[in-house]
Amino acid sequence: GKPVYILAIETSCDETSAAIVENGRIIRSNVVSSQIETHKRFGGVVPEVASRQHVETVTWIIEESIRQAGLTLGDLSAVAVTQGPGLVGSLLVGMIAAKSLAFMQGLPLIGVHHIAGHIYANQLVHELEYPLVSLVISGGHTEIVYVESPGSFRIIGQTRDDAAGEAYDKVGRALGLPYPGGPHIDRLALESAAAISMPRAWLEPDSYDFSFSGLKSAVLAVINQARMKGQTLEASHVARGFQESVIEVVAAKALRAAEEYGAKQLLLAGGVAANRGLRNRLGELCLERGLPLLVPPLSLCTDNAAMIGAAAFLKWERGQYSSMEMKADPQLKL
Ligand code: KG4
């Protein structure tokens, strides 16, 4: 039949993005405008600044996504948008844009959970096989999700404090690295010949939960102690010690979950999925066990609207449309 073109909008944090996805799998366009340069000077995302920037760019980004796809408004089948979680002011901008467009064109509106989007980024490049387990690891999230069948999500483990990416960015700031610190720490860690040993937060033996605040405090203590004693500290040794601790715990728990739940695939998703150390380690462990590891390309790991379009297709197939009364929800449950 006629292809399904979903126009998707993602504005949950500091990326303004619109995309058109065909049949939940083919990216016709994926326009992303990052605000990193704006937030860099504040060392993190400033919510008010983020929503204002979304307002300024969202209309242009939507028009550009349609133009780049070589389509017109009349070709669209539905409008999808990230409903949550995220920054409320930022989510609202995408929500209003999506509702206006859906109303104007008489199209179904589909609200998508941001994490479902991260997981389904994989469907844009891979064939998914169920049941599967996904490690969603980003600046706002660190979760192990069991996906028994398309669109059925169960969180089996999550962070009890900071998200992994948040810990990366805080450690990065303490080491004087530019925002966001994640990619810089990754690079330093891989270059470093030595590591300062850091604690591992395993929590209860059967738990799939994570904790990164103790590790973050341990890193800050090492940095402060060196400063007080007037000792020089190699940032790369700290970076490697920190990264090894994160990767060891995260990789082991994801693998154990995949085994316990009989996953046919392990999916990596979210901004920290860009981490080369994590990809390498998980790659080794999965190879040993003959478990397929699916990782999206870097451009689909960080926030983008194509992943929202991919996840929205599952709902489109089932006619699970949202009402015009749908509200942006900063704490939306998966
Ligand atoms: O998914 P994302 O774009 O936004 C959220 O939904 O949070 O993830 C951004 C996070 C930031 O914390 C950033 O430092 C981290 O992903 N990140 C990395 C790497 N690249 C991005 N963390 C570790 N290693 C990387 N190579």
Ligand code: ZN
């Ligand atoms: Zn994200």
